Amino acid sequence: MGIYSEREVQAVPMTFKRRWTDEAIRALVDQDKGLIDPRIYADQDLYEIELERIFARSWLLLGHEAHIPKTGDYLTTYMGEDPVIMVRQKDGSIKVFLNQCRHRGMRICRSDAGNAKAFTCTYHGWAYDIAGNLVNVPYEKEAFCDKKEGDCGFDKADWGPLQARVETYKGLIFANWDAEAPDLKTYLSDAMPYMDVMLDRTEAGTTVVGGMQKWVIPCNWKFAAEQFCSDMYHAGTMAHLSGVLSSLPPEMDLTQVQMSKNGSQFRAAWGGHGSGWFINDAAILMAVMGPKITQYWTQGPAAEKAAKRLNQMPTQTMFGQHMTVFPTCSFLPGINTIRSWHPRGPNEVEVWAFVVVDADAPEDIKEEFRRQNIRTFNAGGTFEQDDGENWVEIQRGLRGHKAKSAPLCAQMGLNVPNKSNPDFPGKTAYVYAEEAARGMYHHWARMMSEPNWETLKP
Helix, strand or coil: CCCCCCCCCCCCCCCCCCCCCHHHHHCCEECCCCEECHHHHCCHHHHHHHHHHCCCCCCEEEEEHHHCCCCCEEEEEEECCEEEEEEECCCCCEEEEECCCCCCCCCCCCCCEEECCEEECCCCCCEEECCCCEEECCCHHHHHCCCCCCCCCCCHHHCCCCEEEEEEECCEEEEECCCCCCCHHHHHHHHHHHHHHHHCCCCCCEEEEEEEEEEEECCCHHHHHHHHHHCCHHHHCCCCHHHHHHHCCCCCCHHHCCCCCCEEEEECCCCCCEEEEEECCCHHHHHHHHHHHHHHHHCHHHHHHHHHHCCCCCHHHEEEEEEEECCCEEEECCCCEEEEEEECCCCCEEEEEEEEEECCCCHHHHHHHHHHHHHHCCCCCHHHHHHHHHHHHHHHHCCCCHHHCCCEECCCCCCCCCCCCCCCCCEEEECCCCHHHHHHHHHHHHHHHCCCHHHHCC
């Protein structure tokens, strides 16, 4: 017997015995009636299907170009639960490949970030260049040859780690395992103008301030993604009373705070993306970020430049914007926290968050964004803890049998006609609605039940 290459060995197709049929999955979400089956947040079998049909087929946020500015700079992160390495190449491009040695599956790189000329597996010493090519195998001739001279039949080119597709959008780096998936801009659909509110305010683009913050929340990833996609309701009612109170000057109390009732929500035409914002009321931005950032975001040269660049919609009237690019890229323009919700089973999510700022912003503004995000939207932030506590309690309740037996209500705005706002592009609704949530869960159900891009594509 000789050495067989990867190309010569026909891999057995990955098949799983499922208790969920495609029809049963589609029945979990009813966008027309506004009903969500709670089992989507807690079922292990559904989660395994998510890893295959959502996280192995979607464009996933991995980081910002400023995280890896120089040749050999790398960041180790995740696509779903698959560990990956994101590396800047000699030609300025970016490679993303599975952080898995093809010999026995050990991680190729065990550091969070750094600069490297090569990666060497610490188990048996297989070495890979920064493009993911296998370049050295210890005792290659002795271990893999059946003859003393000539070609031994073992081709290192066959044994590099799996490579993902990589595309960027205005500084953000996305990757996708699926060769058949649409390109990134097609995938983003008509959501791009809403992303630009944060990413394209200046010709200088954005840069990152501070490090990557990481923490774990014992809840399903969809609670976090949906809130950033669609839920201004929690901010306007109960969820952030403690966060708002902590931000008030000593002479004020909550009776003097009025949350806005004027705003809109956006639901993407395709893809499950969504956003929401208040209109002509900066109170929420002031409560979270304080007067210095509020003034920078709304007045002066930087705000005027942004308004001219983003003239497709009235950005100077938008406050407290929240947004999710399906499935797990979420951010808050004006606060400028960006995060990926890395799933860790149906009952846990690992949050990776960083802060972006206009690259040409004054240094004191960059520092103020960093400082205010530490206070409000990192692991110990006042607003972040408000959100996490709610998600944790929901997930804890879903351990029960009866808690998963009745549908949840997602009907806000369902029977409220004529709430679209012609000042903003795409399909819009009232700010206190669940139009974007219904869009997100409808797309979730489609990706979970449609294995072929011929039916799923935009």
